[in-house]
Structure formats: structure tokens, C-alpha cells
Amino acid sequence: MAENTAPPAELPAFAAVIVAAGKGLRVGGDVPKQYRQWRGRTLLRHSAQTLADAGADPLVVVVAEGMRAETESALEGIGRYNLVTGGATRQASVCAGIDALDHDPSGFVLIHDAARPDLPVAVISRLLNALERHPGAIPVLPVVDSVAIAGTDLASGADVMGDRADRETLRRVQTPQAFRLSDIREAHRAWNADIEASDDAQVFRAAGKTVALVDGDERLKKVTFAEDLMDNTPLPAFRIGQGFDVHRLERGEELWLCGVRLDSDFGLSGHSDADVALHAITDAILGAIGDGDIGTHFPPGDAKWAGARSGQFLEHAVELARAAGYRPGNIDLTIICEAPKIGPHRPAMREEVARLAGLPVDAVSVKATTTEKLGFTGRGEGIAAQAIVALQSAP
Ligand code: CTP
Ligand code: MG
Numbered sequence: 448m449a450e451n452t453a454p455p456a457e458l459p460a461f462a463a464v465i466v467a468a469g470k471g472l473r474v475g476g477d478v479p480k481q482y483r484q485w486r487g488r489t490l491l492r493h494s495a496q497t498l499a500d501a502g503a504d505p506l507v508v509v510v511a512e513g514m515r516a517e518t519e520s521a522l523e524g525i526g527r528y529n530l531v532t533g534g535a536t537r538q539a540s541v542c543a544g545i546d547a548l549d550h551d552p553s554g555f556v557l558i559h560d561a562a563r564p565d566l567p568v569a570v571i572s573r574l575l576n577a578l579e580r581h582p583g584a585i586p587v588l589p590v591v592d593s594v595a596i597a598g599t600d601l602a603s604g605a606d607v608m609g610d611r612a613d614r615e616t617l618r619r620v621q622t623p624q625a626f627r628l629s630d631i632r633e634a635h636r637a638w639n640a641d642i643e644a645s646d647d648a649q650v651f652r653a654a655g656k657t658v659a660l661v662d663g664d665e666r667l668k669k670v671t672f673a674e675d676l677m678d679n680t681p682l683p684a685f686r687i688g689q690g691f692d693v694h695r696l697e698r699g700e701e702l703w704l705c706g707v708r709l710d711s712d713f714g715l716s717g718h719s720d721a722d723v724a725l726h727a728i729t730d731a732i733l734g735a736i737g738d739g740d741i742g743t744h745f746p747p748g749d750a751k752w753a754g755a756r757s758g759q760f761l762e763h764a765v766e767l768a769r770a771a772g773y774r775p776g777n778i779d780l781t782i783i784c785e786a787p788k789i790g791p792h793r794p795a796m797r798e799e800v801a802r803l804a805g806l807p808v809d810a811v812s813v814k815a816t817t818t819e820k821l822g823f824t825g826r827g828e829g830i831a832a833q834a835i836v837a838l839q840s841a842p
Contacts, residue, residue: 459575462554462628463503464544467491467518467561468511468533474673481561482517486678487736487771489521490670493564496738499525501571503557509533509544524744524767538644542635545628552629558647559623565666566623573661574625582656584625585648586663587618621663624648630656682772686838688735690727693823693831702787704830705780705796705813706758706803709787715830718747722757724782724813724832728800729757731778731836732764736771761803773838777810783824783831789815 471480481491491508499506506528510518515530522528531547533540541558548556555578557571570586577584594617598609624647626634631647634654644650648658670676700714703722715721729741738744744767745752745760765775778800782789789796793813801808818825 458502458572459555459579461503461557461575461625462505462507462548462550463498463557463559463623464507464509464541464548465491465495465498465559465561466509466533466537466540466544468509468514468540468543469537469562470511471562473671474676476673479511479514480670480676482514482521483676485564485670485676486680487682487773490564490676491518491561492521492525494559494561494566495522495525495528497566497568498557498559498571499528501568505529505548505550507531507544507547508561509540524739526743536643538635538638538647538650541647545632545635548628550628552632553627555625556628556631557623557625558631560669562669562671563622563667564670565668567664567666570621570661570664570667571623574623577659577661578625578627581659582627582630583648583651583658584661585646585658586621586623586667587660588621588663588665590614590617590619618660619663620646620648621667621669622646624651626651630654682840682842684840685776686735686773687835688731688733688838689833689835690730690732690734691831691833692723692726692730692741693829694721694723694726695829696827703757704782704789704792704832706756706761706799707792707795709792711787713827719745719752719755719760720757723830724780724796724834725757725761725800725803727832727834728778728780728804728836729760729764731834732761732768732775732838735836735838736768736773738767738771758799758803761800765804768838769841772840772842774841775804775806775810776837776839777812778804778806778834778836779812780814780832780834782813782815783818783833784815785817785820785825785827789813 467481474480509531574584594612594614596609600607634651638650694715694717696713697716700716702709702711702714703720705724796813797811801811823829
């Protein structure tokens with residue numbers, strides 16, 4: 448019986464290895480399937496993002512020789528990950544990945560195929576939960592069709608039905624597969640190299656270890672043939688995102704709002720140019736495509752962004768939206784401050800935001816309000832901004 452326990456509120460610590468060093472021969476084409484687009488992003492990016500967001504640390508991505516630059520561009524903006532060169536077989540690639548892990552040998556590791564882009568967090572949770580009680584765990588699904596063992600007719604050489612197989616005892620096996628690092632390393636070392644292992648659980652079981660079965664998910668289907676890349680789920684026509692940001696006002700800082708520099712004794716402090724309005728718009732776009740926030744893409748701790756023009760952030764978010772199949776439709780921004788007066792600068796602000804977002808000016812609204820001298824904005828300690836952005840699908 449597959450285990451299907453409720454997910455714990457918080458996932459235990461775990462590492463992950465994504466194998467993405469295959470050639471994708473069955474899909475065909477010049478570019479291996481893990482670098483092809485699927486639902487607006489490369490196949491590889493989907494599960495890498497899910498595992499990174501679920502807290503995989505370290506996250507190792509195993510890629511073919513010569514594919515580093517391609518991979519870095521596919522994974523741009525995904526926190527920390529290590530790239531490792533894979534081998535000629537899936538198993539060789541897995542071994543390269545687990546050898547590169549230097550975290551606690553008794554720690555949990557999930558091994559996942561890049562070819563399975565749609566990874567539900569509930570499956571990760573079930574696997575890690577099962578590992579608390581079992582040495583290994585894999586997601587499985589029942590077989591719904593009747594099954595038969597294929598045989599050959601000796602006289603004609605034709606394929607014929609052989610003995611019946613009992614589907615009740617059969618399961619379809621998916622990834623991620625979950626183990627403790629030292630156990631799975633040992634199991635791969637002990638495996639007979641003449642036999643090609645199609646997954647890690649069979650290697651693990653051959654080493655005498657128990658593998659628990661948890662409920663898999665149809666969404667985890669492996670992209671194998673060209674038609675699997677043709678996703679029939681249409682993109683929604685519109686997506687909406689909202690963003691909110693606050694920066695502190697300080698004497699002597701420059702004051703930038705909507706990419707326009709305002710004359711003022713006080714300006715906003717922050718790591719970049721602290722343009723609170725552009726930050727809110729950037730976050731709204733990232734929110735609409737569900738791709739993290741401004742801190743994920745431009746970490747404040749990264750010296751690269753010190754003093755950066757926030758216009759770059761907005762342009763980059765628009766690029767990410769394009770890659771996801773969308774373009775901005777309209778932007779509605781509210782700046783919340785007691786001073787300066789926004790009205791006189793509104794035309795310049797709308798024009799600059801429109802230029803950065805690639806929109807006509809009439810699709811950009813810049814509004815302002817005070818908070819009636821109440822709160823931090825009322826006391827002039829800071830400026831807040833909130834934005835709502837509609838994206839429209841642009842296949
Ligand atoms: N894989 C790998 N290294 C290999 C072979 C496969 O890292 N030498 C990875 C693939 O990139 C994929 C996963 O293992 O994410 C499952 O393999 P499969 O679906 O068979 O992918 P490919 O081997 O690339 O495809 P094909 O068999 O059609 O050539
Ligand atoms: Mg293969």
C-alpha cells in the first residue's frame with residue numbers, strides 16, 4: 448500500500464540532484480529536450496525552480512559536456528546550484544551528481560530526471576516524510592490498463608501475447624527518488640556495471656535496502672517523445688500581478704521615482720537607486736508570472752547591483768515575462784508619500800515607465816496619495832509604492 452500521509456508544515460533539510468545530461472534522442476531535434484521550451488520555460492528550469500524553492504541545498508544539476516553556458520542561461524535567477532558534468536549513461540550521470548555532494552552523508556538526497564518538469568511539492572513532501580522511517584522511497588502510480596507479457600510466436604516470429612501479468616502487483620515508477628546520501632553512493636558502487644540500471648531504486652534494492660512506495664502524480668509524466676513537448680494546456684489569456692515596496696527617506700540621498708530623478712534634499716536609501724516605484728512594478732510583473740520577487744533575481748547582498756538603475760530590473764522582468772509567453776498590457780501604480788508632489792512629474796514618470804515596459808503611455812497610470820500625515824509615510828520617514836500589472840499572452 449502506497450503511503451500518503453499529510454505533508455508536514457515544514458520540509459526537512461535535503462539535497463537534490465537533477466540529471467540533465469541526456470541526448471533526448473527519442474524527442475529528436477538539434478537541442479536536447481531538457482533545453483527545449485515547455486509551458487513558456489525550458490524543461491529543466493521547471494523542476495530546478497521547484498526544488499530550489501522547496502529548499503534543496505545543495506542543488507546539483509548534472510549536464511553534458513559543453514552545455515554549461517546553455518544551462519546557466521536556462522537557470523538564470525534560480526538561487527544557488529552546482530553544475531557537474533555527467534556521463535554516457537543516466538547512471539553515470541547520477542553517480543557524478545552524488546559524488547559532487549559534500550553535505551552530511553546521512554542527509555537526505557532526492558534524485559530527479561530533468562525530463563519530468565512538473566514536480567508537485569506534495570510528492571517531495573511525501574518522499575521526505577517516508578525517509579524518516581525507511582531507507583529509500585519512490586513515487587509510484589497504479590497501472591490502470593490490463594497488462595500482458597509480450598511473447599514471440601515461434602512459427603511465424605510475430606509478437607503474440609504471452610502469460611498474463613497481474614496489474615494489481617505492478618506500479619509505474621517516477622522520480623524524484625529519495626535516499627540517504629551514503630546509502631545510495633554505496634549501492635551504486637556495488638552495482639554490476641555490465642547491467643544498465645534505468646533508475647536508482649533498483650540499484651538501491653539490489654544492495655539489499657528497502658524502498659518504500661509513496662503516491663506519485665500523473666503530472667510527473669516524463670517528456671519522452673516529441674508530442675510530449677507539445678503541451679495542450681493553453682496559456683491563460685491574462686495574468687495579474689501586484690507589487691508593494693517601501694524605502695526609507697534620508698537627507699543627502701538622490702530621489703529617483705519611476706526612473707526620473709527629482710530635485711529634493713531627501714532621497715530614498717537602499718542598495719540600488721532605491722526607486723521604490725519601479726521596484727513595485729517589477730515585483731508585480733514577477734508576481735504575474737509566478738517567478739519569485741525582485742530579491743530573488745537581484746539579491747541585495749550582490750555587489751553587482753550596488754547603485755544599479757532600477758530600470759534594469761524592470762526591463763529584465765519584462766524579458767522574463769516574454770520568455771514565459773506574456774507581455775505587459777497595462778500598469779497601474781500608486782505612490783504613497785506626503786512629499787514631494789508627484790503631479791508635476793507624472794508625465795515624465797509615465798513616459799519613462801512606458802519606455803522601460805515597452806508600452807504606450809496611455810497604458811501606464813501613475814497615481815499618488817498621502818496618508819493624511821498618518822504612519823511612516825505621513826511622518827515623511829519613507830515612501831511606499833504599490834503596483835498592479837496585467838500581462839497578456841503573447842505567444
Ligand atoms: N540522463 C543523463 N545522462 C545520460 C542519460 C540520461 O543525465 N547519459 C538524464 C536525462 O537528461 C533525463 C533523465 O536522465 O533527464 C531520464 O532519461 P531519458 O528520459 O531517457 O532522457 P534521454 O536519455 O536524454 O532521452 P533518450 O533516451 O530519448 O535519448
Ligand atoms: Mg535515455
